[in-house]
Amino acid sequence: MPLAVFVPGGHRTGSLPARCLGKSVVRGYPHRQVRPVISAFMEQRHLGRTGLRVSRIGLGTLTWGRDTDEHDAADLLRTFWEAGGNLVDTADVYGDGEAEYLLGQLMDGLVPRRDLVISTKAGSVADPDRRVDGSRGHLLSALDASLARLGTDHVDVWHLHSYDPATPLEETLQALDIAVASGRARYAGVAGFCGWQLARAATWQLAAPGSRARLASTQMEYSLLQRGVEREVLPAALDTGVGLLPSSPLGRGVLTGKYRGDAVPPDSRRASGHMAAFVEPYLDDTASRIVDAVTTAADGLAVTALQVALAWVRDRPGVTAPVVGARNAQQLTAALSVEALTLPDEICRALDDVSAPVHRYPDHDWSTL
Secondary structure, X not given: OOOEEEOXXXXXXXXXXXXXXXXXXXXXXXXXXXXXXXOOOOOEEEOOOOOOEEEOOEEEOOOEOOOEOHHHHHHHXXXXXXXXXXXXXXXXXXXXXXXXXXXXXXXXXXXXXXXXXXXXXXXXXXXXXXXXXXXXXXXXXXXXXXXXXXXOOOEEEEEEOOOOOOOOHHHHHHHHHHHHHOOXXXXXXXXXXXXXXXXXXXXXXXXXXXXXXXXXXXXXXXXXXXXXXXXXXXXXXXXXXXXXXXXXXXXXXXXXXXXXXXXXXXXXXXXXXXXXXXXXXXOOXXXXXXXXXXXXXXXXXXXXXXXXXXXXXXOOOOEOOOEEOOOOHHHHHHHHHHHHOOOOHHHHXXXXXXXXXXXXXXXXXXXXX
């Protein structure tokens, strides 16, 4: 069920967004070519228990400014925008700041800033002795630097990139309050917080709703190959009204089936010198069985393994929008085609069973024993 169509070109008329014209817009930047347009617009969901609505698939920029150059980044952003996507996720450490800078350049004339929900993160630092700095001073300075690189006066969602055990949590969270109160961030969230850390942070913010900014979202890795967040993070998020933005929803690319039978595509992350170790943990026998099940389900539904894996995580309870990092527009188009797919209940149950993590005491309901 292809969702992409090719058109010979197009132009902007009036003030309508190009995506509303149902045709490609080619303005010579970064290069003139025929472009695919996704015919189905993405649904939007509220980000946690807030009024902010975001597309139910997000675009990640982890490799921008490093493995993804300005031409591919422009293709990705335009393709995403034309498909109805608005949530673009970045961080101040992606490409040592180059990802934010590149996104800022592309918002200057390529895609209107008003059409995007920009999420960035702060707190991770390139210091071997202190990998995280959650101090109020560092965070607010990092936010100002992010705004300068992005070329905007505010970000829509500002995330703490990680929990800092060396800084009092109330000091770290105060940076979020200041950012929102000053207008430099519209909403606040966290990333990489385990269950108790998320629950504590979200509850602290909810304790003073008039002066503290409630947490809108949390970012954590979540896929059929990594369901650890279901143990404590998801229950905490659901209870406190925090939306989950899963990273690596395709199991770092493994769930696409590209590595079956020890295959190593030359343009894949596994073939990359600095990304191979990122993929390696998901190449064991357990992962292989799950990938086989995903592929079997895809064959039965006449879709791709990518679509099955992405639809599964997108529609899990508590999930707002998986964040997809694509290498080029063709890969992104394949991911966006999942919009028309909803997995049958029996397929979901089968995938749940084959990928079920082992959660025993104290998670198991011992009252029934």
